[in-house]
Amino acid sequence: MASTYLKQRTVDNDAVTSIQASDQVSQTVKGVIDHIRRDGDSAVRQYxxxxxxxxxxxxxxxxxxxxxxxxxxxxxxxxxIKKVQSNVRKFAEAQKNSLSELELEIEPGVFLGHKNVPIQNVGAYIPGGRYPLLASAHMTIVTAKVAGVPNVIACTPPIMGRIPHATIAAMYLAGADEIFILGGVQAVAAMAVGTDTIRKVDFIAGPGNAFVAEAKRQLFGEVGIDLFAGPTEVLIVADHKADPFTCATDLLSQAEHGPDTPAILITTSTEVAKKTIAHVDELLKILPTAELAGTSWSKFGEVVVVEDLEKAYTLADVYASEHVQILTENPREALVKMKNYGALFLGDRTCVSYGDKCIGTNHVLPTRGAARYTGGLWVGKYLRTCTYQIVEDDKASGELGLLCGRAARVENFEGHARSGDLRAHRFLGTEFDWIKEGNYQSNGHAV
Structure with missing residues (x-):
């Protein structure tokens, strides 16, 4: 049996992209960044x-x-807030503890190693807009502090001209070193380029609207960023035993994020599919956020019936969704069967909202198929794995010098080769036409 679509999206992926990163958005963002780069705090205040x-x-x-x-x-x-941050901190600490620094003596006197070095200055953007996202403070700031980041600047916009008290509490309790009531492109640009009153950062994390996402995209390279963000996504894989009411409730829980959230059900049961659609229609009549959730469901909702779970997992991997919820008899099977997802939510006792708000895993996750090549924000994103090397043996340095010389000359890098020649001459006595005695001073040591 081929896949059967009982409901298909009415807007394609290209249209989603155009909504989020139109030329108008791009030009507006560029203008703001250029102005702030030129005029600093006065431009920030203007915007x-x-x-x-x-x-x-x-x-x-x-x-x-x-x-x-x-x-x-x-x-x-x-x-x-403290309870949720405790959950986030515990998981981030466990992740950090799983990372090892190392030093290896690959041959006598030759040592290679790496260290995990925290980024020194991080900017955390905590959105406001239609929803004050306290959870983003937990995910960005707590995780950075667990990684060992010494300086975290946090920005959040006012909401309707007022300071969002609960959001500030979350930022403060998470460990932010400086807190600014500042939103939008102006906040992201100020942190990225630095002003007289806002410290320049090396890395920016946190979600935001289309303008914030575009600002991060344009500034990437000048600073690091967590992810290229798109609209929130949810995909449910369900078998014949799944509860349609649960499927409908959990699809809408994510669809309310905005008017462009893909909400997808892949199921092996036509009955589950039809009943889920019916429940969604009924729930939208009473959901306070139905205007947003209903728009997403109408334009980007999909319900697909497939022959078996193997095909369900295969199709789900094609979508590579941000959030993948598994409502099947044996949900842990997805850990083996699936490869492309931002995060898995296994079983009907678990839901995506737990990940968004309280369970402790990070909710900053890849969208738009990026799960094919990256994971989400985690403690390792705030760490740079930096290598080092040291040669402590004369003979080993000389032999490496000979090897380096041969390897470099194959590639026509004569300057590289001569760095190797010098060590071979110094420590092995190898003669080279270009080296004349007295050209260098040697203390008799490799380092």
Whole structure:
């Protein structure tokens, strides 16, 4: 039986791309970046006034500002933030502990190694807009601090002209060293290029709207970034035993992110497929975020019936979705069968929303098929694996010099070859026409 589409998207992938990175968005973002690069803080203030109606004396929160804000956040919210951040921290620490530094003596006197060195300055962007994403503070800042990043600058926009207290609490408790009430392209650009009041960073992490995503794309190379972000995606693989109401609920839980979220069901059961569609239609009548979720479902929702789970996993790998939820009798099977996904959510006791909000894995994940070649944000993204080498034996250095000379001359790199020749001459006594005695001083040591 071939795959049967009971519901197909009405907008193709190219259209998604054009929505997110249109020429108009690109040009607008470029103009803002160029202006901030040229005029610094005055340009930042101009765009904050224009886009957010926000122009305080200082965008940076003082210690007393933060203390006052923290006092206004309900105790239960603080407790929940601390609990979620504890989960994120535990998992990030376990990830870091799985990484090893090494030093290997590949032959007598020749040592090769690597160290995991934290990025020194990181910028974390915490979105506001229609949703104040507290969880993004946990994912970006806590993880950076676990990696050992000494300086984390965090920016978040005002919401309707007001400071988002709970978001600030999350940023502060996560360990941000400086907190700015600043949003959009102006925040990303200021962190990337640096101004008189905002420290230049080496790496920027965190999700955002199309303008923020485009700013990160344009600035990549000048700074590192976590991922090229696209709309949130969810894909469910379900067998005949899956509950259609659960499928529908979990599809809509992600569709509410925005009007362009792909929400896909691949199932082996026609009955599960039809009932899921019916439940989605009914749930949209009562969902407070139905305007967004319904638009995504209408334009980007898909329901596919396949012959068996092997074909379901194969098709799911083609999509390479950001979030893949497995609602099958044996969900752990997907760990073996599937290869392309941002994150797996196994079994009906698990849901994508847990990953988004509280369970402890990172919710900054690859979209638009990028799961074929990269994973999501994790503690390792904030670490640079840097190699080193040292030759402590005269004979070993001389022999490497001979090998280097031969290898380099095959490639016509005479300068490289002569660096090797010099060591061969110094430590083995090998003669070379271009080396004359007295041309160098030797202390008799390799280093």
């Amino acid at each position: 904050s006034e224009k886009f957010d109606k926000w122009s305080p004396q200082s965008f940076k929160l003082s210690d007393s500002d933060i203390e006052d804000i923290m006092s206004k956040v309900p105790d239960q919210v603080i407790k929940d």
